[in-house]
Amino acid sequence: MTTQDMKSAWRETASSLQTENDHLLTEFRNGNPLTSLERLRNRYRRFAILGFTMFPLSFVFMLPSLFPMKGGIWITLSFIVYFMTCGIMDTWLYRGLDTIDCLHMPVSEVIEKAHYYRKKHLQFIVILIPMAIALLCGLAWFTGWEEHILLGMLIGGSIGFAIGLQQLFAFLRDYKNIT
Secondary structure (H helix, E strand, C coil): CCHHHHHHHHHHHHHHHHHHCHHHHHHHHCCCCCCHHHHHHHHHHHHHHHHHHHHHHHHHHHCCCCCCCCCHHHHHHHHHHHHHHHHHHHHHHHHHHHCCCCCCCCHHHHHHHHHHHHHHHHHHHHHHHHHHHHHHHHHHHHCCCCHHHHHHHHHHHHHHHHHHHHHHHHHHHHHHHHC
C-alpha cells in the first residue's frame, strides 16, 4: 500500500464517520463525550422536570376569562393528573437507570436492566398516549367543539406527535447502543 492509498483510505474513513455519527463527533469535539446511558438519564431527567413544571400551568383552565366553559375544575384536575403521572414515570425511569453501574456490574446484568427499563418505557407510552387522547377529547368537549380550538389542538397535536416520535427513536437508539 502506497502513501497515497493510505491517505485516500484515511479520508474515506473520516468522511463516513462524519456522516454516520455526527452527533457523537460533536460531543467529542465539545469535550464531554456522553455514553448512551448518560444520554438516557439526561433525557429522562429533562422529561421529568418538564412534566412537573407543566402541571401548575394546568390551572389556566380555571380562568373564566380565557376558558368560559363549565367544568374547568375537571379539565384542570385531569391535566394535573396527566402531567404528574408523566413526571413520576420519567423520574422512576431516571432513577432506575441511575442504578446501572457499567464498571461494577456484569455485562449480562447491565443488558438485563436496560431491557427491563426499555420495556417499562414502552409500557408507560401505552398508558400515556390514551390518556393524552382522552384529555384532548375532553378539552374539545368542554369547549363545545369550537372550530378554532379544534384546529389549534390538531396543529399542536401534530407537532407534538412529530417531536414525540423523534424523541422515541432517540430513546430506542440509546437503549440499542447499551444492549
